[in-house]
Amino acid sequence: MIDPSSPCCARRADTKAVQGYVDRSQSFRPVSYPIYQTTTYVNPGLGSEIDYSYSRCSNPTRTQLENTAALLEGGMAAYAFSSGLAAEDALFSILEQGSHVVMGNDVYGGTYRQTMEYWRRFGLEFTFADATDPGRIERACRPNTRMIYVETPTNPMMKVADIAALSAVARAKGLLLTVDNTFLTPYFQRPIDFGADIVIHSATKYLAGHNDTIAGLAVVKDEALAARFDFMARTLGSALSPMDSWLTLRGIKTLALRMERHQSNALAAAEFLRGHKKVAEVLYAGLPDHPGYEISRRQSTGFGGMLSLTLKDASDVGKMLSGGRMIMFAESLGGVETLITYPKTQTHASIPPELCEELGITEKLVRLSVGIENPADIIEDLDRMLG
Ligand SMILES: Cc1ncc(COP(=O)(O)O)c(C=O)c1O
Known part of the structure; x- marks a missing residue:
């Protein structure tokens, strides 16, 4: 105590x-x-x-x-x-x-x-x-x-x-x-x-x-x-x-330094991804049109480094997950390295398929834990992965 x-x-x-x-x-x-x-x-x-x-x-x-x-x-x-x-x-x-x-x-x-x-x-x-x-x-x-x-x-x-x-x-x-x-x-x-x-x-x-x-x-x-x-x-x-x-x-x-950088990189990645032709939707609480944006501003001093996105076409998912030179396809989040995860078969595999579907954890959803690398390298790699 x-x-x-x-x-x-x-x-x-x-x-x-x-x-x-x-x-x-x-x-x-x-x-x-x-x-x-x-x-x-x-x-x-x-x-x-x-x-x-x-x-x-x-x-x-x-x-x-x-x-x-x-x-x-x-x-x-x-x-x-x-x-x-x-x-x-x-x-x-x-x-x-x-x-x-x-x-x-x-x-x-x-x-x-x-x-x-x-x-x-x-x-x-x-x-x-x-x-x-x-x-x-x-x-x-x-x-x-x-x-x-x-x-x-x-x-x-x-x-x-x-x-x-x-x-x-x-x-x-x-x-x-x-x-x-x-x-x-x-x-x-x-x-x-x-x-x-x-x-x-x-x-x-x-x-x-x-x-x-x-x-x-x-x-x-x-x-x-x-x-x-x-x-x-x-x-x-x-x-x-x-x-x-x-x-x-x-x-x-080093929590403060890392969280600030995770956040600024996540915002940069979210803005890049939402403008990409292969991306249907970007889920990041730091985007002003996110439904939780105003609540976040009341109860949090930041939006963090996690975002998810849905691709328009499920056939692009495989390349997105493994096509990075730097971004690694791996479970977990919150570390200094940028990781991409596929919730449906990794972190959320234990959730029944009907509930996954209802929540939006579909075969088109991927999750990004945005690291603290140079933002230009992250965006270049995302571009390559969506390629
Ligand atoms: C939000 C959240 N809570 C709890 C856990 C469980 O933590 P651990 O993997 O350290 O057992 C995780 C793991 O991914 C998580 O993402």
């Missing part, structure tokens, strides 16, 4: 990301936080109260990452897991059997698989509804609903949900609101400021930022939630390793 009276010396997100959480209770302060590569810690004597006894439960490098994530998101505490899906596993584990969750209907395919093919077997219930319409989310609630869970912007359709409006629904019904903030990161969006209770991250993506680390985070707003997550973090055994905690911390130091 972070000490709100002992925060980082700065108020601004870019500085906080560089400096990380400052623990004033320590008599020394390493500039680069060390990797405590240890499983266990010496116990000073019977009856001693110690912060660190065994690294599955707590590890100083992981604590530094967790405190930095809590600081950036404006939460009270954070918990670092071995992947984004492990963070979601801990999230759904805090619910009692028989609980119902209203999910945004456009979520990462692995989230869909975990809820429908795993958690349903253990007595949780899920209804998927369009999170851009708070009325639909409200109507999907039942007497046993305990949580609303949304991504915004969504993966891969880039839909934007109004966090404050969803929070009003959650408050009125006594539900928890969870927001997956993977796409925008706390540099551009802080869901807790708009009423979310829990923020989930695939830290594998922009937070770690270099396509070299799998990690997840759950950030919570208050002490009661912290106690529930603390138990799960110690009990499920999926806590993040010291080395991966350090890699994520190192990634976060």
